[in-house]
Structure formats: C-alpha cells, structure tokens
Amino acid sequence: MNEAFLQRMQILLKDDYEAYLETLKQPPFRGLRANLLKIDPQTLQQRGFARLWPSPFAPEGFLMDSTLTGLGSHIYHRQGLFYMQEPSASSAVTILDPQPGDWVLDCCAAPGGKSTQIAARIGQEGFLIANEIDGGRARVLMSNLERLGVSEALITHASPEQLCPQLSGLMDKVLVDAPCSGEGMFKKEDQAMTDWSVEHVRACSLRQQKILESAVVCLKEQGVLVYSTCTYAPEENEQVIDQFLRRHPEMELLDCGVEFGRPGLSVGRVDGAKVRRIFPMDQGEGHFIAKLRKISPQPQARLQTVKSVQLPPEVQAFLKDQLKTYKDLHVHLEQNRLSLMRHEFIQLKKIPVLRQGIMAGEIVKNRVEPHHHFYLSALLRDRLTKTISLNEQELACYLQGQPLPIPAPRGYLCLMYEGYPVGFGKSDGTVIKNKYPKGLRTR
Numbered sequence: 059m060n061e062a063f064l065q066r067m068q069i070l071l072k073d074d075y076e077a078y079l080e081t082l083k084q085p086p087f088r089g090l091r092a093n094l095l096k097i098d099p100q101t102l103q104q105r106g107f108a109r110l111w112p113s114p115f116a117p118e119g120f121l122m123d124s125t126l127t128g129l130g131s132h133i134y135h136r137q138g139l140f141y142m143q144e145p146s147a148s149s150a151v152t153i154l155d156p157q158p159g160d161w162v163l164d165c166c167a168a169p170g171g172k173s174t175q176i177a178a179r180i181g182q183e184g185f186l187i188a189n190e191i192d193g194g195r196a197r198v199l200m201s202n203l204e205r206l207g208v209s210e211a212l213i214t215h216a217s218p219e220q221l222c223p224q225l226s227g228l229m230d231k232v233l234v235d236a237p238c239s240g241e242g243m244f245k246k247e248d249q250a251m252t253d254w255s256v257e258h259v260r261a262c263s264l265r266q267q268k269i270l271e272s273a274v275v276c277l278k279e280q281g282v283l284v285y286s287t288c289t290y291a292p293e294e295n296e297q298v299i300d301q302f303l304r305r306h307p308e309m310e311l312l313d314c315g316v317e318f319g320r321p322g323l324s325v326g327r328v329d330g331a332k333v334r335r336i337f338p339m340d341q342g343e344g345h346f347i348a349k350l351r352k353i354s355p356q357p358q359a360r361l362q363t364v365k366s367v368q369l370p371p372e373v374q375a376f377l378k379d380q381l382k383t384y385k386d387l388h389v390h391l392e393q394n395r396l397s398l399m400r401h402e403f404i405q406l407k408k409i410p411v412l413r414q415g416i417m418a419g420e421i422v423k424n425r426v427e428p429h430h431h432f433y434l435s436a437l438l439r440d441r442l443t444k445t446i447s448l449n450e451q452e453l454a455c456y457l458q459g460q461p462l463p464i465p466a467p468r469g470y471l472c473l474m475y476e477g478y479p480v481g482f483g484k485s486d487g488t489v490i491k492n493k494y495p496k497g498l499r500t501r
C-alpha cells in the first residue's frame with residue numbers, strides 16, 4: 059500500500075487507524091440489491107440461491123459471502139432480479155430517497171448500480187435520465203438497465219456541461235456520483251491504487267467541482283442533490299461541498315438523516331454531523347455522501363416531446379399479437395426502431411441518446427423483429443400474451459442458444475423460468491427457434 063496514502067489515512071482516522079489497517083487484511087465486502095421493479099427483497103432471499111444478510115445501507119440490499127463466485131451468470135441475475143453492488147454503494151440512493159413519480163438525473167451513471175436502484179424506487183410513474191460521458195461504459199449502463207427491465211428512462215452519452223442546460227429546473231432529484239480517486243476501491247481494483255497520488259486527488263477534486271457546477275441547474279426549487287464518492291480524501295469530499303456552498307447560496311446542506319456509517323469532517327460551511335462517511339469498519343468498502351437542497355427558484359427549460367405518428371400496420375399487428383394492451387403507452391419509431399414507454403418521448407438537442415424507453419424491436423422486411431428488452435421489461439411482463447415456462451433442462455439448452463423442441467403456438471413467445479422472463483424465441487409450431495442474445499449465451 060502507498061505510504062503517502064497511509065499517512066493521510068492515519069491523520070484522517072486517528073484512533074480508528076489501526077482498525078482500518080486490520081480491515082485491509084480482510085476480503086472486500088460484497089453485496090447485492092433486489093430489483094424492486096421485479097421482486098421484493100424477502101422473496102428474493104427466500105429463493106435461497108445465496109446466503110444473504112440484510113444490508114445496513116438500503117432496505118433492498120444484502121451483504122453476501124465474499125467468497126461466493128458465479129452469481130453474475132446465475133439465472134436470477136440474467137432475469138434481472140438482482141444487481142451485484144458493493145454494499146456501501148447503495149447508501150447514496152437511500153439518502154437521495156427518490157419517490158414514486160420523481161424525475162431524477164443521474165449525472166455519472168455507468169455501470170448503473172445507482173441508476174438501477176433509482177429506477178426501481180421511482181417506479182413506472184417516475185422518469186430517470188441516466189447520463190454517462192464514456193461511450194463504452196454508457197453501453198454497459200444500457201445493458202444493465204435493460205436486464206433490470208427499466209422502461210421509464212432516457213440514457214444519454216454526454217458531458218454534464220452539454221446535457222444539463224437543457225434540463226434546467228426540471229429535476230426533483232439529482233445524483234452526482236462523481237469520478238474519484240477510488241480509495242475505497244483499493245482492495246477491488248489494483249488500477250485505483252496504481253493511479254493514486256496527491257496530484258490525482260487534486261485533479262479529481264477540480265473535476266468534481268466542475269460536474270457539480272453543471273448539475274445544480276437541473277434542480278427545481280426544493281429539489282435535492284446528492285453528491286457521493288467512493289474515496290476518503292477530504293479534498294474530494296467535504297472540501298468540494300464547502301467550495302460548492304460558497305459559490306451557491308441558493309443551496310443548503312441537509313442532514314443525511316441515516317444511522318449507518320459515521321459523521322464526516324466539519325470544514326468551512328460543511329457541518330460534519332450532516333454529511334456521512336462509510337469506512338470498511340462500517341460494513342462497506344467506503345463512501346462519502348452529502349445531501350443538499352435548492353432553496354430558490356430556478357428557471358425551467360422547456361422540454362420538447364416527440365409527436366405521435368400513425369403506426370404502420372406491421373407495428374400495430376405486432377403489438378396486438380404480443381401485448382394484452384398497449385393503448386396507454388407511447389410508441390416511438392425512429393429509423394425502423396420501435397420503442398415503448400409510459401412517458402412521452404423527449405427530444406434533446408445535439409445530445410447523443412443511447413436509448414429511451416423499452417427497445418421493443420426493429421422493422422425488418424415489413425414485420426417487427428422483437429428485441430430482448432421487450433421481454434425483460436418490468437412494465438410489459440404482465441401484458442405479454444404468449445409465454446411458455448421452461449423446466450431446468452430446457453432452460454440450460456435455451457441459455458446455450460439451442461433450439462427447443464417444444465410444441466407451442468406459432469410466432470414469437472416469451473420464455474419464462476420460475477415465473478420471470480428469461481428471453482424469447484420464435485415457434486413454428488413444433489420447435490422454438492432460439493432468440494437469446496448471442497453475447498449472453500453460456501458455452
């Protein structure tokens with residue numbers, strides 16, 4: 059471990075430093091979160107696929123055995139029933155406390171741990187804008203939101219400076235889970251430790267202030283912003299918030315209002331009792347969280363929505379065939395790609411959009427070829443007209459990409475396991491052609 063880092067930790071932790079050194083000998087804490095869009099935490103735990111203990115950081119979270127392997131390819135993971143997440147990482151959304159119906163911006167969203175947690179809390183009535191600046195990471199974010207069945211979301215790939223002016227005054231909640239020096243990730247990621255230096259900490263601090271500067275305009279009056287990092291450095295935590303409060307008298311620091319973790323440092327305008335820190339002595343690898351509220355009015359941007367158009371007959375036929383009802387949904391067609399959601403589709407100016415709503419399918423040769431997201435979405439699960447339940451053996455064949463010799467009505471079908479969709483196939487009456495995405499198949 060880097061000596062300069064350890065010296066700083068000794069100054070920061072004082073009497074708790076020895077306890078911190080002890081935690082470095084232990085494996086990292088691991089956890090998972092039930093996806094409330096699909097399953098409640100008790101039902102997930104009762105399925106008995108892993109030994110789970112309730113997490114102190116979120117009611118939908120669990121701690122699990124740190125030696126457990128292979129959960130990422132478990133069928134419940136594939137079905138989007140849970141998301142694996144370092145336990146303390148769920149604390150920021152607990153403190154943000156998104157409510158059903160809220161509009162939430164997650165400024166630095168990939169790979170989607172917090173976005174998927176927010177989406178589940180705000181439900182189908184709320185709307186999430188999940189933004190990620192890095193293209194490769196944005197695609198991982200999209201696949202996680204797809205697996206967890208999120209429909210009411212817009213996934214953008216932009217810098218906060220580009221995106222935020224278009225969302226001025228529209229958000230009930232904003233999360234800035236900022237890129238940081240990752241001191242809480244040292245046990246998990248060698249790269250974070252290799253990259254560490256005091257200069258890097260300072261560079262991170264400047265970048266964090268810049269992101270906050272962009273993000274704050276998105277909040278409406280009384281809107282709540284949560285700033286979080288997975289690092290311990292005061293320069294990236296209390297000092298960032300102190301600087302921010304000096305520049306923004308329209309923002310007030312709120313008490314995080316939770317029992318887990320411990321108070322932070324009092325620095326300038328930051329009352330340490332109001333912010334929260336989590337160290338490995340607190341059952342998580344490390345997080346800092348500050349909660350702020352906007353107390354003055356904010357001019358609102360006008361969001362442009364996409365006008366509804368008459369749907370081509372093949373789209374109508376597909377939706378009628380596959381769904382019990384879709385009249386309450388908004389349908390959007392762009393370059394032959396069909397998307398669905400409860401909210402109206404939004405049009406941003408010059409912001410790359412990876413996905414909005416459910417990617418339902420694509421028009422190919424006058425018919426709709428459905429997409430995996432259509433069958434995994436939580437919104438459509440109870441509306442699907444054609445479903446078939448697989449047994450364990452059939453499931454194993456399906457995940458390998460094999461055709462299934464099961465008699466079934468002709469056409470596209472959702473394949474289920476233990477009551478939840480796994481994916482889809484196309485039946486000719488006697489055999490179901492496998493449509494499980496090639497990249498997800500087992501070998």
Ligand SMILES: C[S@@+](CC[C@H](N)C(=O)[O-])C[C@H]1O[C@@H](n2cnc3c(N)ncnc32)[C@H](O)[C@@H]1O
Nearest residue numbers: 166167168169170171172191192195235236237
């Ligand atoms: C701590 S991670 C986010 C983790 C995510 N919230 C989650 O829970 O899964 C920070 C993210 O910020 C992104 N990032 C890096 N530089 C950025 C910048 N200048 N502005 C906005 N985001 C940035 C990184 O690509 C990274 O995905």
